[in-house]
Amino acid sequence: MTLIIAVAISFVLTYLIMTHNTVFNRPTQDVNSNADAVQTDTMQSLGDVYLPIRVIYHNDDTEKLVYNRKNNLMSNLQKQMAKWSLAKIGDPTKLNTKDYVERINQKNTIMMIYPDRITWQLFADTFKQKVKQSASDFVFDRLSVAQGKDQLTLTFMNDKTDTIRQAKVKGNYSTLTKLVKGADFTVPVKYIAMNKTVQMLFTESFRMNPYSYLVAYTPDNEFVNNLMGKVDSSSIKSRSDSDGTEYTSGSQKLNVAKSGHLVTYSEYGKKQAKTMTEKLENSFQTLKQVGITLRNIRYFSYDDNTGSISFRNYVEGFPVFQQTTRGAVQITPGDSTGLLEASFANSNLQVPVPSDQTAIAVQPTQNVIDTLVKQGYHRNRIERIQLGYRWQMDKQTDQVVDLIPTYYVRYYGQWQSYATWLKTDPNTVTDADDSAQKHALSNAQANAVDRVQQEADTSGVK
Incomplete structure (x- = not known):
């Protein structure tokens, strides 16, 4: 009952946050008064x-x-x-x-x-x-x-x-x-x-707050209107099966998965983005066109192999992982064939929900490294460590998501949560760069981290 009341309160807060500066990602001082700043x-x-x-x-x-x-x-x-x-x-x-x-x-x-x-x-x-x-x-x-x-x-x-x-x-x-x-x-x-x-x-060691957020889900028709709205609606065909719904019109295709909250979009005939600057700029234009809430969305990574640009939600300066298998948004702007591809979540962070969760103690990063080495992992194969928030749906309602502070570690080209590595036999880990996963795992900032199972335990942060 307490959570239901909190959710109701948060709907009111949603309106307030739409119309006022907040602690999320808006400055409350030195605010530019011109129209571009609003x-x-x-x-x-x-x-x-x-x-x-x-x-x-x-x-x-x-x-x-x-x-x-x-x-x-x-x-x-x-x-x-x-x-x-x-x-x-x-x-x-x-x-x-x-x-x-x-x-x-x-x-x-x-x-x-x-x-x-x-x-x-x-x-x-x-x-x-x-x-x-x-x-x-x-x-x-x-x-x-x-x-x-x-x-x-x-x-x-x-x-x-x-x-x-x-x-x-x-x-x-x-x-x-x-x-x-x-x-x-x-x-x-x-x-x-x-x-x-x-x-x-x-x-x-320091303490980091877990959060609970109200979640909004974007309906299919909004994506169809935003991405395919320039064509005659009668030319848009839809087909549903056990995996989800597919919308097509000419060279455009939109797939909405039945589970996982992942939406994918592709379109031919786009001008090729040749330079990195062009790719970053074009990806932002696509990001706006999708129409999802961008209040907390920030640039996250650029993939040299595919030219893909990834974006994630950020809360208090830390990235959110495991929202979907591909982060919040992943865009590959027009390639040499004129193909644009995008994938994005239809679940959007709204406002924090009052929570009775206590702050979590995050251990020093060196402790994480030392513990992994003691367990049998090779120090010279620990490639990167990232602290962020793990997206975990609330057990009581699908209108709320819990964000849990969690360390992630890239080892042998594979990203997993620190807790997952502690449960894994180091001798069973092979080099991902020698497998078919090479390109999927090549992002410097690890989109593959989202494929980690959403575990309840948070070893390394407690």
Whole structure:
């Protein structure tokens, strides 16, 4: 009964959240008053979806992940940096791994991190800079702001190549530090080199709140109207079977699965997206066209092999896994044959539901590594560790989803929850890159993590 009442209350909150700034992903200070800054839930700007998702503040003493539950810290940082005017960006400098990691851990810096690579052209659009400030387009994962004697240095960093590019800029560093010091959630971190990549470690145990959210389901006809609405409705044919319903019209096809809340769409005749910037921009246009709620949706990964771009829900700066077998949204923009493919969830996060769940203690990341090694896993095959929220449907109602803090680990090319690896015999794990799964598991940020069974236990976070 308590949960039912909470759900009813949340329907009221849904209306309120549609019409007011909230703690989700909207800034409550420095709000731009022009029309472009007023976004509906489905019409987020390209800059909203492709913002960095993590902020690290390193003063003289400590290096911390910072987040503000009361307003959108990253959005407010972006608004300040959009006022800057960058000088010409320098040529790339290749560092060795040791020096590159030291640069990441540099003191007296504010670092903003993307979940995967982004392009300079897209950054310039998002941060209101002149594209011509770089002689050519380039990719990077993170940018660091450091204060000098009379100006700031902005460093663009590429984790895959250990390459940096720098630009001088006149800006107010104290304005940025004021924002990050106002964060109401901080946790100590450090970066290390781990098996040809850079890994962030939480260096201390901390408590992380599980959440319950009201879930809304998008009906089939909305997807049909949004994606196939330009054609005569009489030309749209539908066919249903035990797996779901298929809608077709000319070169367009829409499949709605009967279970799993996964919708897939394909269309021929699209212009080929040749560059990474074009693919990111085209994917955003498709994302808007789908019409799902974008309030919490953010860019998550780019796949070199397929050109696919993935998006996920983010809650308090952490990604949500296992919503479907492919995340929240996965889009492959027009390829050489003109084929566009998209898959997306018809389940959408709305507003938090009051919950009596207690905060969960998250152990230091190094403990996760040490425990896996002690169990027989090879340290040099642990490729990446990611902390996020596991999507788990509530046992009492399908109108509510529980989000449980969970570590995920990529080992031998395979992503599983930490709890799943602890239940697995290390001797039975084979290299996924030598199997037919190679391309499916090649994403730097692991869409395959969603294929993990939705377990109730949360070993590693308790």
